[in-house]
Amino acid sequence: MNVDAIADLARLDLTDGERQRFAEQLEKILDYIDVLQSIDVEGVEPSAHAFEVVNVWRRDMVEASFSQECALRNAPERESGQIRVPKVVDDA
Amino acid sequence: MRRNVKAVKSVCQKLSTMPKENEMIYYQTLKDLSVALQAGSLTPSRIMGAFIARTKATEAALHSFICYDEGSALEQAEAADLRWKSGKNLSPYDGVPIGIKDIISVQGQPMTCGSRMLENYISPYDATVITKLRAAGMIIWGRLNMDEFAMGSSTETSAFGPTQNPWNLEYVPGGSSGGSAAAVAAGQTCIALGTDTGGSIRQPAAFCGIVGLKPTYGRVSRYGVTAFASSLDQVGPIGRSVEDVAAVLSIIGGRDSHDSTSVDVPVENYVHASTCEKPWRVGVLSEFMEGGGLDGDVSAAIGRVVKFYESQGCPIQPISLPNVNAGLAAYYIIATAEAFSNLARFDGIRYGHRSKSATDVASVYSKSRAEGFGEEVKRRIILGAFVLSGGFHDAYYTRAQKVRSLIRADYMRAFDDVDIILSPTAPTAAFHETEKCEDPLAMYLNDVYTVTVNMAGLPGISIPCGFDRNHMPIGVQLIGKPFGEGDLLAAARFYEKSHDFHGQHPLLADLAQTL
Known part of the structure; x- marks a missing residue:
């Protein structure tokens, strides 16, 4: 497993120690997981849930929601009633 | 050193000076406290006071809680006092405390999920x-460790330190709901x-000698519960008796418009349903009784449970689930894949930890x-991202989902x-602390x-059924049909009625001598 590439996909910086440990541990785990390859799954439908899940509809009605203050309360940085983030788009 | 001798000694000192009548409260069942409230012999404030005193005396040694808000608990108790006084109690359980795992939202209270990521949430x-x-x-009482x-x-993976098992502080309480189980047991x-x-x-209910119920998938709403693996997660009660968990399931169960996976099946009076007795046909899972990792004391204890049902006229039938041995592998693929997806929300933008050293959006995330994690x-x-990544998706994730279909079909057959x-x-039974910390696979095998049961969406309950050679509790698992909680609880209660394992409590005060 290319741990670096996977960590990049997961937007997760790893330390050198973590990278090394994970590579070893995950190899072991993947070896164990290989038991799956011995099961005959020919013609079996995959299931995302234990029970069939159906779409649920409700009336499109406005319900009471958070105040702005409440929604912003856990924001790491805020400014003028908004969540502050680093610049996303470069100056043209 | 994690075990704090000083802390334990101070616990023992505090315990010896505590009023004896508190003991009459903190080890009572929900049912018994409810009876006392109805008779007027106890008030919610008196009950809450006893639990707070007990928590203060034992918490330094156990660390079951991430935090608790004594003021809020007493305020809620006083409101309940007034309701009972005026005969306007909201239920027979009005004014009894219930501890909350730190993954379930309570308005205005912290919720860390045991993570630095949500330390200030x-x-x-x-x-x-x-x-x-x-x-x-x-x-609503406290935020329990996990x-x-x-x-x-x-x-042990809690960012705020491990919880100890009340039966022996050198052992783990199980997990992930280890704080919930330790708090009830203590x-x-x-x-x-x-x-x-x-x-x-x-598993933590088994390790701590108490009762733990996982309801059928969809029986209980997950709204406001931080998602780990959405197709597998369920909320459920951990308590001192089968009747107690039945009572709480009757309260928390039901369809919720905020959780589209909650199912519209009527909520029974599970306390009433649990009193039903009949000659259940009991299936014993041969694959699980023959596995190499099964401890001899556990195997013997389970054998005695089987004998008990047999002696009571329940037909015993060995059953085989041919694909169950691949269950753990399929589980760790599906659970990590869903976790990878669910934990994407923790990106440092709207809530949770944001790195001080991040300079742009990409580094805020990474x-x-x-x-934070x-x-x-x-x-x-990493494992979840891998099994979903291009080239591996079919071999791992899709295949695991197919095995899941097979396992469910096995159970239904x-x-x-x-x-x-x-x-x-x-x-x-409970293992020694740090024993499995360095070996993730050994830790995973504990869930075999x-x-x-989660993969098939079934209800399962663990009830205490004995002790091993170290006097650590052993649990037996009963598994029921989808939405068959009534029958499941009845079969569990039938066993409990003839045994006294659930009535035994750890002798915390004796622990000082073992150090």
Whole structure:
């Protein structure tokens, strides 16, 4: 497993120690997981849930929601009633 | 050194000076406290006071809680006092405390999920289960410790330190709902809520000698509960008796418009249903009784449970689930894949930890997550990302989902012939702290008997059924049909009625001598 590439996909910086440990541990785990390859799954439908899940509809009605203050309360940085983030788009 | 001798000695000192009548409260069942409230011999404030005193005396040694708000608990108790006084109690359980795992939102209270990522997070709203408990008047009590984001089987991955097992402080309480189980076992709360994705209610209940119920998938709303693996997660009660968990299930169960996976099946009076007695056909899972990792003491204890049902006229039938041995592998693929997806929300933008050293948006994500998540969570995110990644998706994720279909079909076929399936809850009793910390696979193997129940969406319960050679509790798992909680609870209560394992409590005061 290319741990670096996977960590990049997961937007997760790893330390050198973590990278090394994970590579070893995950190899072991993947070896164990290989038991799956011995099961005959020919013609079996995959299931995302234990029970069939159906779409649920409700009336499109406005319900009471958070105040702005409440929604912003856990924001790491805020400014003028908004969540502050680093610049996303470069100056043209 | 994690075990603090000084702390334990001070606990013992405090315990010896505590009023004896408190003992009459903190080890009572929900049922007994309810009877006392109705008779007027106890008030909610008196009850809450006893649990707070017990918590203060034992918490330094156990660390079951991440935090608790004494003022809020007493305020809720005083409101309940007034309701009982004026005959306007909201339910028979009005004013009894219920401890809450730190993964369930309670408005205005912190919710860390055992993670630095959410160290300063305050829940803006109540989870549906909390709304329902409040409607029954129950006191929302404390934030119980857990493995980080419910990923672990020992409560050792909590960013805020491990919880100790009240039966012996050198042993783990199980996990991930280890704080919930330890608090109930030690008399810090009467009952508690946990969550169970692969055994996180049943295994700690077994390790702490109490009762833990994982309801059928969809029986209880997950709204306001931080998602780990959405197709597997369920909320359920951990308590001192089968009747107690039945009572709480009746309160928290039901369809919720905020959780589209909650199912519109009527909520029974599970306390009433649990009193039903009949000759259940009991299936014994041969694959689970023959596995190499099963401890001899556990195997013998489970054998005695089987004998008991047999002696009471229940037909015993060995059953086989041919694909169950691949269950753990399929589980760890599906659970980590879903976790990888669910934990994407922790990006340092809207809430949670944001790295101070991040300079642009990409590094806000990757550094905040690096600093906020602990090692087990990172390991599972990597595994989840891998099994979903291009080129591996079909071989791992899709294949695991197919195995899941097979396992569910295996169970449903078995239920043609039996009413209840019986197995150990875990291969061993509680293990020594740090024993499995360095070996993630060994830790995962602890869940081998519980995970397939989540994969099939079935209800499962662990009840105490003995002790091993170290006097650590052993649990037996009973598995029921989908939405068959009534029958499942009845079969469990039938066993409990003839045994006294659930009435035994850890002698915390004796622990000083063992150090």
